[in-house]
Amino acid sequence: MSNYIERVYAVTRRIPRGRVTTYGAIADYLALGSARMVGWALNHSFGTANVPAHRVVNRKGELTGRLHFSTPTLMQQLLESEGVPIVDNRIVDFEQRFWQPTDIEEVENEQ
DNA sequence: AAGGTGACAGGGT
DNA sequence: TACCCTGCCACCT
Numbered sequence: 203m204s205n206y207i208e209r210v211y212a213v214t215r216r217i218p219r220g221r222v223t224t225y226g227a228i229a230d231y232l233a234l235g236s237a238r239m240v241g242w243a244l245n246h247s248f249g250t251a252n253v254p255a256h257r258v259v260n261r262k263g264e265l266t267g268r269l270h271f272s273t274p275t276l277m278q279q280l281l282e283s284e285g286v287p288i289v290d291n292r293i294v295d296f297e298q299r300f301w302q303p304t305d306i307e308e309v310e311n312e313q
Numbered sequence: 314a315a316g317g318t319g320a321c322a323g324g325g326t
Numbered sequence: 327t328a329c330c331c332t333g334c335c336a337c338c339t
Contacts, residue, residue, distance in 0.1 A: 206336095225321055236334045237321035245320060260321060267320030277320095 206234060210243040213303050217257040220284045221301035222293060224261050231303035245270055256280040263296030 213228050225237040225244075240258070247253040248270065256277045260266045268277040268291065278288050287294040 226323095229321085235336085238319060238334060239321090239336065241320040242336070243320095255320080258320080261323085265320090270320055 206232075206239070207243045207246060209234070210240055211247060211251055211253045214244070214247075214253050214255060214258060216303070217254060217301055220286060220299070222257045222259050222263070222281070222286065222296070222299050223301045223303065224259060226261055227300075227302055228258065241267065248272075254280075259293060259296075263293040263299075265291045265293075 209232055210228060213231060217223055225240040228240045229235055229237045244253070244255045244258060244267065247255050255267065256265075256271070258267065265277050265281075265288065268274055271277045278291070281288060281293070286299060293299055
């Protein structure tokens with residue numbers, strides 16, 4: 203497994219429950235690759251590691267990765283179970299839910 | 314080996 | 327607001 207993929211996973215695992223970030227924000231934080239590569243890396247996360255990939259959306263707050271989950275609605279269900287409301291595949295109040303990798307949380311969140 | 318394909322993003326219209 | 331175009335870069339034909 204490439205080091206790049208591991209680093210994407212590491213950042214994704216730090217996203218707190220109930221918060222989300224974007225492909226571009228992760229790419230910027232790592233200062234490596236592009237947003238497309240982050241999506242590519244997360245695509246390989248399925249069944250590979252304990253990565254809350256459902257907390258990563260595109261810059262508009264849309265659940266563009268939903269079709270890569272085991273069911274088309276799983277990504278939305280996981281987010282809603284964390285208290286993140288979604289309408290039309292889009293996160294409500296996305297700006298408020300947005301989390302930047304540079305915002306270091308005191309409490310580490312598993313999964 | 315060259316071209317197509319993405320879980321994308323930013324700027325222009 | 328929403329669509330379109332371009333840059334992006336590793337992988338797969």
